[in-house]
Amino acid sequence: MAKRKTKSTFIGLKVTSEQAETLAQLQKALNSPTKTAVLLRGLELLASSSLPPTPPAQPTPRAAPQIATSLELSQIEAEARHYLNALAQTRNRSEEVMKQMVQELAKVDQTVDKYHGDRNYLIQILLDIQRENRWLPRDALIWISQKLDIPLSQIYHIATFYKAFSLVPQGRHSVSVCTGTACHVRGAPRLLEKVTDTLKIRPGETSSDLRFSLSTVNCLGCCALGPVMVVDEEYHSNPAIEEMEKIFSACE
Amino acid sequence: MPRLKSATDLETRRQEILARRDPDKPCVTICSGTGCHAYGSEKVAQTFAAEINKNGLKEKVDIRRTGCHGYCERGTIVVIFPQEICYLRVKPEDVPEIIETTLTKGEVVERLLYEGEDAQRIIHEGDIPFYKHQSRIVFGPNRFIDPKSIDDYIARGGYAALAKVLSGMTPEAVLAEVKKANLRGRGGGGFPAGMKWETTRNAPGEPKYVIVNADEGDPGAYMDRSLLEGNPHSVLEGLTIGAYAIGASQGFVYVRQEYPLAVENLNVALEQARDYGLLGENILGSGFDFDVMVHRGAGAFVSGESSALMTAIEGRVGEPRPKYIRTAVSGIWGKPSNLNNVETWATVPLIIDKGADWFSSIGTKGSKGTKIFSLVGKVNNTGLVEVPMGMTLREIIYDIGGGIPQGRKFKAVQTGGPSGGVIPESLIDTPVDFDELTKVGSMMGSGGMIVMDEDNCMVDVARYFLNFLSEESCGQCVPCREGIYQMLKILNRICAGQGRSGDIELLEEIAEVVRDASLCALGATAPNPVLSTIKYFRDEYKAHVEEKRCPAGVCKELISYYIDPEKCQACLLCLRNCPVEAITGGKNLIHVIDQDKCTKCSACFEVCPTRFGAVVKLSGVPVPEPVSTGTEVKRKRGGKSE
Numbered sequence: 001m002a003k004r005k006t007k008s009t010f011i012g013l014k015v016t017s018e019q020a021e022t023l024a025q026l027q028k029a030l031n032s033p034t035k036t037a038v039l040l041r042g043l044e045l046l047a048s049s050s051l052p053p054t055p056p057a058q059p060t061p062r063a064a065p066q067i068a069t070s071l072e073l074s075q076i077e078a079e080a081r082h083y084l085n086a087l088a089q090t091r092n093r094s095e096e097v098m099k100q101m102v103q104e105l106a107k108v109d110q111t112v113d114k115y116h117g118d119r120n121y122l123i124q125i126l127l128d129i130q131r132e133n134r135w136l137p138r139d140a141l142i143w144i145s146q147k148l149d150i151p152l153s154q155i156y157h158i159a160t161f162y163k164a165f166s167l168v169p170q171g172r173h174s175v176s177v178c179t180g181t182a183c184h185v186r187g188a189p190r191l192l193e194k195v196t197d198t199l200k201i202r203p204g205e206t207s208s209d210l211r212f213s214l215s216t217v218n219c220l221g222c223c224a225l226g227p228v229m230v231v232d233e234e235y236h237s238n239p240a241i242e243e244m245e246k247i248f249s250a251c252e
Numbered sequence: 253m254p255r256l257k258s259a260t261d262l263e264t265r266r267q268e269i270l271a272r273r274d275p276d277k278p279c280v281t282i283c284s285g286t287g288c289h290a291y292g293s294e295k296v297a298q299t300f301a302a303e304i305n306k307n308g309l310k311e312k313v314d315i316r317r318t319g320c321h322g323y324c325e326r327g328t329i330v331v332i333f334p335q336e337i338c339y340l341r342v343k344p345e346d347v348p349e350i351i352e353t354t355l356t357k358g359e360v361v362e363r364l365l366y367e368g369e370d371a372q373r374i375i376h377e378g379d380i381p382f383y384k385h386q387s388r389i390v391f392g393p394n395r396f397i398d399p400k401s402i403d404d405y406i407a408r409g410g411y412a413a414l415a416k417v418l419s420g421m422t423p424e425a426v427l428a429e430v431k432k433a434n435l436r437g438r439g440g441g442g443f444p445a446g447m448k449w450e451t452t453r454n455a456p457g458e459p460k461y462v463i464v465n466a467d468e469g470d471p472g473a474y475m476d477r478s479l480l481e482g483n484p485h486s487v488l489e490g491l492t493i494g495a496y497a498i499g500a501s502q503g504f505v506y507v508r509q510e511y512p513l514a515v516e517n518l519n520v521a522l523e524q525a526r527d528y529g530l531l532g533e534n535i536l537g538s539g540f541d542f543d544v545m546v547h548r549g550a551g552a553f554v555s556g557e558s559s560a561l562m563t564a565i566e567g568r569v570g571e572p573r574p575k576y577i578r579t580a581v582s583g584i585w586g587k588p589s590n591l592n593n594v595e596t597w598a599t600v601p602l603i604i605d606k607g608a609d610w611f612s613s614i615g616t617k618g619s620k621g622t623k624i625f626s627l628v629g630k631v632n633n634t635g636l637v638e639v640p641m642g643m644t645l646r647e648i649i650y651d652i653g654g655g656i657p658q659g660r661k662f663k664a665v666q667t668g669g670p671s672g673g674v675i676p677e678s679l680i681d682t683p684v685d686f687d688e689l690t691k692v693g694s695m696m697g698s699g700g701m702i703v704m705d706e707d708n709c710m711v712d713v714a715r716y717f718l719n720f721l722s723e724e725s726c727g728q729c730v731p732c733r734e735g736i737y738q739m740l741k742i743l744n745r746i747c748a749g750q751g752r753s754g755d756i757e758l759l760e761e762i763a764e765v766v767r768d769a770s771l772c773a774l775g776a777t778a779p780n781p782v783l784s785t786i787k788y789f790r791d792e793y794k795a796h797v798e799e800k801r802c803p804a805g806v807c808k809e810l811i812s813y814y815i816d817p818e819k820c821q822a823c824l825l826c827l828r829n830c831p832v833e834a835i836t837g838g839k840n841l842i843h844v845i846d847q848d849k850c851t852k853c854s855a856c857f858e859v860c861p862t863r864f865g866a867v868v869k870l871s872g873v874p875v876p877e878p879v880s881t882g883t884e885v886k887r888k889r890g891g892k893s894e
Contacts, residue, residue, distance in 0.1 A: 162550035181472035182628035221286035221474035223628035224324040235290035
């Protein structure tokens with residue numbers, strides 16, 4: 001493992017001696033007893049400087065959800081909405097949000113500690129974070145990059161390579177349609193079409209109200225039921241349109 | 253639980269477990285494999301527990317939740333011991349009747365038994381045709397064992413092979429036995445396991461690693477999953493024996509995170525094995541140290557390739573590397589690493605236990621032992637089957653699988669997943685054997701066996717696999733990344749009715765380059781689905797390209813739906829079910845499909861009652877002029893028109 005010269009750490013972050021000095025000065029200037037308070041203040045400054053001076057954007061009235069024009073657009077939109085919400089919240093109740101962020105990062109710390117901070121376990125760490133949040137928030141990835149001393153680009157390489165990871169928030173309910181070979185020959189394409197028509201999203205997309213995420217999977221190991229749709233771990237064998245609508249409307 | 257310190261300790265423990273168990277005590281076993289889980293076996297098990305309590309039978313009856321029994325078509329499967337009464341398609345509401353009739357009165361519930369051809373009911377699981385023709389030596393114990401109980405495994409003689417190895421065999425002797433058995437890798441390639449072990453053993457460098465490849469990625473194959481979920485100790489025992497023969501002290505299991513139950517059961521098994529001293533330091537007092545770590549794969553088909561898998565274990569992106577030096581010599585962190593598939597490892601204890609001669613007495617000249625297949629697709633008995641090598645595809649599909657549903661005609665069977673090919677009806681008597689399957693242009697693969705009938709389009713099947721592979725190609729090497737993409741583009745246009753003359757030849761040409769020039773096996777075998785479908789179904793390709801016709805009626809752009817005015821009974825079913833309101837008509841009026849509006853979703857075709865059969869699929873012929881709106885139907889019955 002490559003060893004970089006680090007003189008000091010700051011809440012688990014490796015910092016150079018110069019950075020440590022600046023932080024110590026800041027702590028003194030703030031007259032603050034804890035390092036966390038310094039971090040909070042820093043985040044607060046960051047948030048206020050990046051917020052537009054105008055009042056928070058009024059919620060844009062949306063037409064009935066349409067099938068998104070492209071996968072990329074919808075993903076950018078979902079991520080942007082997440083950050084917009086976060087920023088709006090930051091403005092209103094900054095302290096609370098800061099605490100929440102620190103808590104979230106502390107949770108990441110716990111996961112990293114579970115694997116003894118061993119960078120060989122990077123994929124396992126990311127899997128745990130993905131399961132916890134249903135996506136990989138950018139700040140968590142930056143945090144891990146610092147903690148494990150792995151370039152962020154390398155983490156993104158992994159996060160974009162594997163199908164288990166999502167870089168955008170996922171819906172509260174996951175809908176997957178099996179497109180394994182057995183399901184394919186039994187009519188999975190038609191089932192998938194019915195699902196996309198009903199949910200108005202395509203595989204890989206999340207509905208704009210964050211209610212559903214749709215994905216396709218390769219073989220769920222229940223080929224006798226094929227073609228199969230799985231909603232939140234419940235298996236449905238080739239449901240008809242009405243049945244499907246009933247299943248979806250039961251999801252809040 | 254005190255650690256077992258010797259082979260004698262293990263045998264003593266086994267006797268203790270058996271002494272605690274009354275073989276005559278009724279035991280309800282409930283299949284909890286993935287298939288049955290999807291049918292709701294969870295609720296069946298809960299209902300059994302609640303009802304048994306309610307009837308005051310708690311002390312008199314055992315409940316055991318086992319791994320996959322294999323007969324997924326008829327889940328949830330419940331088998332009651334000691335009589336071995338097998339109930340199929342059990343629902344929670346059937347449970348009270350089973351308890352009253354079978355557990356209390358000792359009689360059978362006729363209606364839940366298997367019904368044979370002559371309406372004869374079959375009581376015992378082993379007598380059902382689906383099971384009768386199989387040799388379930390590796391997969392069979394699944395149905396007796398609670399995967400979360402090491403005692404269940406030990407009670408059936410589990411870990412005895414490991415004890416035998418550690419108490420009296422040298423690593424060389426173990427190696428010789430596996431080589432003599434001629435065990436070939438079950439993951440697809442069919443490379444002799446003993447030779448691979450020997451290479452790793454003799455390769456310079458320490459430590460050495462052993463790995464279980466449970467990154468089962470073939471769409472339509474789930475035997476490794478069921479084995480790992482249902483009998484994890486058999487895999488661990490095989491791995492430990494292999495580690496001893498090779499001289500490894502660290503093992504890895506690379507298992508897909510999409511298999512949460514496999515991960516869970518494996519972790520439980522590891523804990524139990526450590527508690528019993530069957531893993532860890534000084535196993536069974538032999539001085540041999542070995543432990544296993546679980547690595548969850550994050551979902552990439554190419555990561556199942558050995559060099560890619562090992563890179564992933566190192567915590568990096570699982571991409572393959574050129575294998576001028578085999579992973580057996582330079583694998584994880586550049587150390588000698590031996591990788592075998594789940595099924596291969598699970599077979600090892602059997603070879604040690606019963607001997608190489610016994611093992612090699614099963615199978616063909618070049619392929620020994622048995623192989624588990626997932627028999628799926630258009631077949632009556634979907635499920636996992638284990639057969640001796642050399643059994644013909646016909647026997648598997650008809651004798652075990654019960655043939656094709658709804659009396660349709662068999663067209664082809666696809667083996668080997670995305671790396672394999674299709675085998676047409678004319679070659680259905682081909683035996684399953686590594687070399688024979690390769691000879692006909694397919695391969696054994698990991699064991700997916702997808703049966704297709706006359707309603708499946710072979711061009712569409714080839715397109716399906718290339719679409720899968722183009723998404724899964726890691727993109728490092730040009731032949732695979734671009735070649736698969738170009739072949740897919742051509743197949744897409746053929747399916748869309750825009751095929752050009754020369755397309756088929758172009759496909760063959762690209763396929764050859766992709767096969768010869770790709771970096772890893774994913775690319776090298778990617779052309780198989782295309783080449784084998786062209787080889788055996790060239791006419792079907794030609795029909796698509798030259799006549800713009802899809803004989804199987806699958807490719808959307810090449811078909812139209814039409815309502816035969818002579819047959820339409822104006823039942824309104826299709827009209828109401830059409831999602832785009834493309835059908836006009838009314839009570840007593842012949843229904844007509846507006847071809848411009850029709851999205852070819854097939855809803856009308858599916859709902860039209862078979863006794864009318866009015867909605868037809870047309871391909872390669874112009875759609876007849878519709879009858880004028882408002883034409884009344886001619887009634888079939890009574891012969892009068894209203």
